[in-house]
Amino acid sequence: MSSHASTVDPKKAELWDTHHHSHDVISTRTLGYFLYLLSDGMLFATLFAAYGVLSYQHSYFGGPTPAEFVKPWYTFAQTIALFLSVLAYGFGMNALKHKNKSGLINGMLAAFVLGVVFLVLDIHDMSHLYSMGITLASSGGMSAFMVLTQVHATHIFFGLIWILVMMAQVMTKGFTEETVGRLLTLRMFWHLQAVIWVFVYIFVYLWGYIS
Amino acid sequence: MLVDLPGGWSPLLGRLAWSQIPYANPILAPLFVAVVIGAIIVLGLITYYGKWTYLWKEWLTTVDHKKLGVMYIIIGLVMLFRGFIDGLMIRTQQVWAVGPHSSGVFGSLHGYLTPFHFGQVYSAHGLIMILLAATPLLVGFMNIIVPIQIGARDMAYPYLNALGLWITAAAAALIMISLFVGDFAHNGWFEYAPIFEMQYSPGVGVDYWIWTLQLVALGTTLGGINILATIIKMRAPGMSWGKLPIFVWASLSANVIALTSFPALQVALGLVAADRYLGAHFFTAGMGGNLMLYTNLFWIWGHPEVYFVILPAFGMMSEIFPTFSEKPLFGYITMVLASMAIAGVSWLVWLHHFFTMGAGPYVNTAFSVATMLVGIPTGVKVFNWAFTMYRGRLTFNAAMLWAIGALFLLLIGGMTGMMLAIPAINYMVHNSVFVVAHFHSMLLVIVYAIFGSVLYWFPKVFGFKLDEFWAKTMFWLFSAGTALVFVPMYMLGFMGMTRRLEYVFNTGWQPYLDVMEFGIVVYTLSVLAFFILLYVSVRDHAKNRVGADAWGTSRSLEWMTHSPVPFYNFAVLPHINERDEVAWRRQHGIDNVRPEHYEDIHMPNNTGVAIILGGLTFVLGFALTWRIWWLCIVSLLAIIVLMIVRSFRGDPGYIITGAELQRMEEEAYRREAQIADSHHSHPVSGGVVGNAMAYQRNDSSK
Ligand code: HEM
Numbered sequence A: 001m002s003s004h005a006s007t008v009d010p011k012k013a014e015l016w017d018t019h020h021h022s023h024d025v026i027s028t029r030t031l032g033y034f035l036y037l038l039s040d041g042m043l044f045a046t047l048f049a050a051y052g053v054l055s056y057q058h059s060y061f062g063g064p065t066p067a068e069f070v071k072p073w074y075t076f077a078q079t080i081a082l083f084l085s086v087l088a089y090g091f092g093m094n095a096l097k098h099k100n101k102s103g104l105i106n107g108m109l110a111a112f113v114l115g116v117v118f119l120v121l122d123i124h125d126m127s128h129l130y131s132m133g134i135t136l137a138s139s140g141g142m143s144a145f146m147v148l149t150q151v152h153a154t155h156i157f158f159g160l161i162w163i164l165v166m167m168a169q170v171m172t173k174g175f176t177e178e179t180v181g182r183l184l185t186l187r188m189f190w191h192l193q194a195v196i197w198v199f200v201y202i203f204v205y206l207w208g209y210i211s
Numbered sequence B: 001m002l003v004d005l006p007g008g009w010s011p012l013l014g015r016l017a018w019s020q021i022p023y024a025n026p027i028l029a030p031l032f033v034a035v036v037i038g039a040i041i042v043l044g045l046i047t048y049y050g051k052w053t054y055l056w057k058e059w060l061t062t063v064d065h066k067k068l069g070v071m072y073i074i075i076g077l078v079m080l081f082r083g084f085i086d087g088l089m090i091r092t093q094q095v096w097a098v099g100p101h102s103s104g105v106f107g108s109l110h111g112y113l114t115p116f117h118f119g120q121v122y123s124a125h126g127l128i129m130i131l132l133a134a135t136p137l138l139v140g141f142m143n144i145i146v147p148i149q150i151g152a153r154d155m156a157y158p159y160l161n162a163l164g165l166w167i168t169a170a171a172a173a174l175i176m177i178s179l180f181v182g183d184f185a186h187n188g189w190f191e192y193a194p195i196f197e198m199q200y201s202p203g204v205g206v207d208y209w210i211w212t213l214q215l216v217a218l219g220t221t222l223g224g225i226n227i228l229a230t231i232i233k234m235r236a237p238g239m240s241w242g243k244l245p246i247f248v249w250a251s252l253s254a255n256v257i258a259l260t261s262f263p264a265l266q267v268a269l270g271l272v273a274a275d276r277y278l279g280a281h282f283f284t285a286g287m288g289g290n291l292m293l294y295t296n297l298f299w300i301w302g303h304p305e306v307y308f309v310i311l312p313a314f315g316m317m318s319e320i321f322p323t324f325s326e327k328p329l330f331g332y333i334t335m336v337l338a339s340m341a342i343a344g345v346s347w348l349v350w351l352h353h354f355f356t357m358g359a360g361p362y363v364n365t366a367f368s369v370a371t372m373l374v375g376i377p378t379g380v381k382v383f384n385w386a387f388t389m390y391r392g393r394l395t396f397n398a399a400m401l402w403a404i405g406a407l408f409l410l411l412i413g414g415m416t417g418m419m420l421a422i423p424a425i426n427y428m429v430h431n432s433v434f435v436v437a438h439f440h441s442m443l444l445v446i447v448y449a450i451f452g453s454v455l456y457w458f459p460k461v462f463g464f465k466l467d468e469f470w471a472k473t474m475f476w477l478f479s480a481g482t483a484l485v486f487v488p489m490y491m492l493g494f495m496g497m498t499r500r501l502e503y504v505f506n507t508g509w510q511p512y513l514d515v516m517e518f519g520i521v522v523y524t525l526s527v528l529a530f531f532i533l534l535y536v537s538v539r540d541h542a543k544n545r546v547g548a549d550a551w552g553t554s555r556s557l558e559w560m561t562h563s564p565v566p567f568y569n570f571a572v573l574p575h576i577n578e579r580d581e582v583a584w585r586r587q588h589g590i591d592n593v594r595p596e597h598y599e600d601i602h603m604p605n606n607t608g609v610a611i612i613l614g615g616l617t618f619v620l621g622f623a624l625t626w627r628i629w630w631l632c633i634v635s636l637l638a639i640i641v642l643m644i645v646r647s648f649r650g651d652p653g654y655i656i657t658g659a660e661l662q663r664m665e666e667e668a669y670r671r672e673a674q675i676a677d678s679h680h681s682h683p684v685s686g687g688v689v690g691n692a693m694a695y696q697r698n699d700s701s702k
């Protein structure tokens, strides 16, 4: 009765899963995490769209515009810190391939420190703006500027907590299916945040600086 | 940087104060008393029958996708009832408050609801029906059915599944508590800029709205990830994409939408929160804000969302029609492509919700054409269903009636949607009750499909059928209500009645409103019929027990395992050979072949973490709404710490041995044989909640 031509002979057909079919925990996990990151990417895409709409001259309502306070070299230092952090994490993951626990821990520690450098630079920048009276309440344009950059910084903050948690887990539990799976997903997260930073740097800081 | 609050604020309680409890309100105060008494009775009964441990062990801490699905559906039905009461209140106000001479009570000039209260009722009605009734009901069905249809033992992430449920429950609780503590938003379910700004809506209503929606968005995103990963990763051997049951395809397309569109809502809400809490100027009038940015962001999510809810409903119809036409689904491939096309196009049409923004002829035309494109895949589906029934051996049982009703409503809603998609018409009827009638036709497609599915899949989950007589009674009453309420509504829309009127100025509309009020009374009768249906079915459950294939003509994999479905779904995973595997095996007489031997299987453990996290998100939402900062910090920290602790502990799961599986399976087969030869003359004993009773594990092995 099936609509397409039946190719299977019911007498010989295999009816049950005989070779104990079990799925791969790590790949299932990374797939799910990839899907989550997709939604995170959409979140940033929407924020960028809002920024795009709110970065016209009139959006700043006569108040400060990024062109007046952005220092590209300062944010370039942040870029370098974040990229080196991702690189360090990559070295750590390379050590994981060789089951080298201390190599992994060192890599993650370096990634953590560099991430902290990034965040400290960001906080310093924000408090500097605050001291000049520039906040997200200054104008619609500044609201978009602040929220986009600080949502990214918040991601970095939670990533740093996660790095610490994973260092503790690797030290106490070693390389189990669970910890390795989490190390992989954390790497995906950390990479994506760096990629998004590229967009933030170009479209918010550099663009804001020249316009 | 925090905004100045109108009214009081204290560090301990935030904006919360006794004056926020509406104990003097003549509607809410008695309701509150009734709710408290009801709650005491329910809790008392649970205690009296000693069911707390059962409840905790079997339901509240479960990670079983079927039980989570059942709880999703219960939440959905409860909220559907709440939303229905709101609808009843709206209709009653409008039939009452017509013309300057209409009377007024309870401090209202006309009717019985003040404008502020009326605004809250319709805002809550819309939000609840779309996001806390339809969405949980559909997610519940996807949860129950998708893993079984693809031959899996559970979702890809059972714990995440539980978390999604409890976050949804927290959202439902948050909007329910807004009844008795403070006010809800009164600017409509999708709100408007800048009226939701602090300046114009100084109360907590908009804040309740923000955090309820945020929680729903979070829960739905988690659920969406889970279902997608389950479909991609957990299919039984042999189940290639071309053999995927159609409901699974529908769930896949719907969750692609959910995953990609909910972030837009989260951002929109987050920016509203930034305005209201931090004094940002995203959507303010002046200071460089942009009002229409909000409307765009909201509908960039909002339109995909309406397809997120209708695609699973289409999937349900695609399961019901073939079963009761005794034919395979007509045009499987085109059905799949149509679902995917709808999911894709749903992204390109959001502007049709505000053609009147005045974006100009080019923009409006582009979005108008894009909107009409949706009609093509939708039409393909309608024809496929029609051809599935054509020359079929039709059984007009209650499930089939609901599905056919859905088909009719889809035609009406689709046609009126096409009319609205034409800007020239849209300018005339935008924000009239014509639009309201359009989307109710559409959302009723979902409600019809859901009730059809309740009847269709109930025997699978609980092991017995629902009563046909009362199910049909309910169907006819409900359909009469639909016609009586929505036909006059379309007409009033053409006459120019705008939506959300708490006072109807034109006395000429009275007759129509009278008919609609009568319609809502008929709806109320159908709700009663539903309660009777449940009562009668549970009372007679022993007579209506079913075997694995409850309908005898079913086609997809869920009908291969026992009814009720054992907690491990399949003792041995099936190997899939054909698209409609069950129909194929039945046709070739191999549907009774049992597996030869049973191997050990691995199952996840229950966990209390998910429900605790759900409770904490509720506290967080409540604290944010009332600006109780210390409580925000405490609950947020608790959430983070709990997640870290859980991640350290992990879940090793447990093993069910092959021998034990064999014992449970033989028990199930024995019961099935008993049902088969009882021919409904000897009722078959056993608990109502078959799941818990039928597959008892030996406690020693736990
Ligand atoms: C054939 C496909 C459809 C077309 C062409 C269509 C068209 C439209 C248009 C043009 C509007 C805007 C009316 C206005 O405000 O002036 C609208 C509103 C709406 N539609 Fe549809 N629609 C379709 C399918 C659906 C479906 C499947 C659903 C939900 C399941 C749905 C739910 C809604 C809702 C909820 C609104 C209005 C929301 C509000 O203003 O509160 N529509 N539709």
Ligand SMILES: [Cu+2]
Binding pocket: B302, B303, B306, B349, B350, B352, B353
């Ligand atoms: Cu739409």
